[in-house]
Amino acid sequence: MAPHILIVEDDNRLAELTAAYLAKHGYRVTLHGRGDSATAFIPEQQPDLVVLDIMLPGKEGFDVCRELRPHYTGRILIMTARDEDVDEILGLELGADDYLAKPVEPRRLLARIRALLRRGQGEDGVETVTDEQTLRFGQFVISQATREAQLAGEPLELTTAEFDLLWLLASHAGQILSRDDIMNALRGIGFDGLDRSIDARISRLRKKLHDNPDAPTRIKTVRSKGYLFSKSDWE
Incomplete structure (x- = not known):
């Protein structure tokens, strides 16, 4: 069956x-025009992906995103027409997968929709570990099969986008991934700077x-190169 996309947008x-x-x-x-009713409509319909506007009647998109995340596992x-960095960061912090x-x-x-719906990575230049469903680094465990991660026995509350990025980094532990590598693997597009x-x-x-x-040791920043997930320092 074709993937189901719900567009929540008041501009008809x-x-x-x-x-x-x-x-x-x-x-x-499917189209939906209000933010206040979307919070009930989306968990019932469980579309594969929601395209969510910020400026909506009844309830703005940020509030919709915040309320949805505990009840909706899709993308x-x-x-939005508001092209501001703070809006992008806030949306991602509230559980959005892309902006x-x-x-x-x-x-x-x-x-972007195709990249978000794509399951697994490695189709755009970065090969991921495909024969290991669970990776362990000391007290840190991440499972691709269940899409769960734990640290010292405690489950981590991760958004879909956060899990995808964490799995990508962990499956390349000890290897530097540039922003371009990451963007291509997760979105299918290069990094625009x-x-x-x-x-x-x-x-x-x-x-x-x-x-x-201030001095990260688990996900390190390698200046002018990218990010590196450490194989050690997980005790």
Whole structure:
């Protein structure tokens, strides 16, 4: 069955044009125009991906995203006319998987949706570990099969995007991954030099892994090169 995409957007013309374009590319698309009712509608429908506007009647998209995350396991792509870094970071912190500023070229939106729905990594230049479903580093354990991670026996509360990034880094432990490597593996596009979403997720992962933000040892920053997941320092 074709993946189901829900567009939560109060601009009816934009929503209909976007839906028609995605339908042409094989997706089932449902439209919804209000934020307040979306928080009940989405958990009931459980679409594969939600394209969520920020400025919505009834309840803004950030609040919808915050309320949805405990009840919805699919992907959330925030799309908004407000092109501000703080909005992007806030959306990602609330559990969104990706962020696009309007106006969005349809082909770019389609590429992001395809990347978010793609299961597994390694299709865009970075080979991941495919024969290991569980990785262990001292007290840290991460399972691709169950999409869960634990540190010292305590489960980590991770968004879908955070888990994908953490698995990618852990499955390449001891190897430096550039931002371009990461963007290609997770989104299917290269790093444009301006996107801060990877840095924001790394910062949140470090907090959840109890890594020192001033001198991280578990997810290290290698200057001018990228990020390195340490094989040690997990006791």
